[in-house]
Amino acid sequence: MIRIVIAEDDQLIREALKLTVEQDEAIEVVGCASNGLQAFELCGRLLPDVVLMDFSMPECDGVEGTRLIKSKYDIKVIILTISFESDTVSKALDSGADGYILKDVRPGELIQMIKSTVMGLRAVHSNVLSKMIKHGTGYTESSPPTHESEERLLTIRLTGREKSVLQRIVCGRSNKEIAADLLLSEGRVRNIITNMLKKLDLGDRTQLAIYAFKNNIV
Template identity: 35%
Template sequence: MTIRVVVADDQELVRSGFALILDVQPDIEVVAEVGDGAQAVDAVRRHGADVALLDIRMPGTDGIEACRAISEQTGCRSVMLTTFDSEEYVYDALHAGASGFLLKDVRRDDLVHAVRVVAAGDSLLAPSVARRLIAEYTARPAAAPAPRLDVLTARERETLLHLARGLSNAEIAAELVVSEHTVKTHVGNVLAKLGLRDRIQAVICAYESGLVAPAG
């Protein structure tokens, strides 16, 4: 199966560079390169894209608004591109439905890996990125009450706790001494019971509910 990608950035060299890296992969096809959010939303619709790489700051319709429209209107998953001088936008991007965040100086292999991970329905939670996102998110008032965790089993709560610490399925399996398949089932149950979209929202829920306290 080929992963169809839309790259949106108002800097031509950035988007062309990302597109060049991705398009040579046998399982990835860049179906559009665009310079603003409105064009990104249109391209996702027209091409049935699986993943959209969205610069947070773009003229006209920015990456956050594009992410919100894409999340609400399509099945495409969005990854935000940031330099981290734009941390004030992170909170809004998470609520808009972002499935991951990449630094613009991301390494070639990490970019390719991120697209594959997000296309597979997972979320990008690199520890170096997640700590900054969580710190920004938890510093703001919650937009809505956090889901009640008492709907989870003890093992599902353990799984959520490990998710919040940034562990992969393999690492969680080692901690709980179970198979990765079992962990995947627990993660799926956590998301379904709490009405969450993906692992990023699960991490946010863990902090907002008090299961995990922000470091500091």
């Protein structure tokens, strides 16, 4: 069971998020807060796996709340916001956030991003990724290599099957969903992803998504 704390100052949005994520039987919302400090205090009492943290909140915003949590606990934090701003993304990720998602994310995609974050992957909304690349926003730990390494990446050819899998990764689809789409086994999908990571010398699905945007695969 994935235990979630939701930090959101708008009660209606807070309840909507709770209903959304609890559609999945593997997720339980164990607490709700209206600012980052309250979220930090709940983490001390409840020790959740993930905090869904609104970026803009009174008294203690999402950035400061994330810093507090990361300074003391090994808890994943996903920042939620209503729009993309390059400086907002930078502040969120610099605070130690494990993900950055726009609030208009589809329910299924939000649930998948939560699960991916628990597995140790950075969760970044696909729309945010494309805009980060367009605006040149840094993405420190998960940024693909640059200069001569990036030139090498551009010369590497992906197969049609690999590109099909990659396109679905960008859309936030799980291995199970990709397998169903392409009439493959989950094991085969995992192998394709592993091979792409090795071929491109990348570390995770987020880096694959950035590669896809840079090379017009999506």
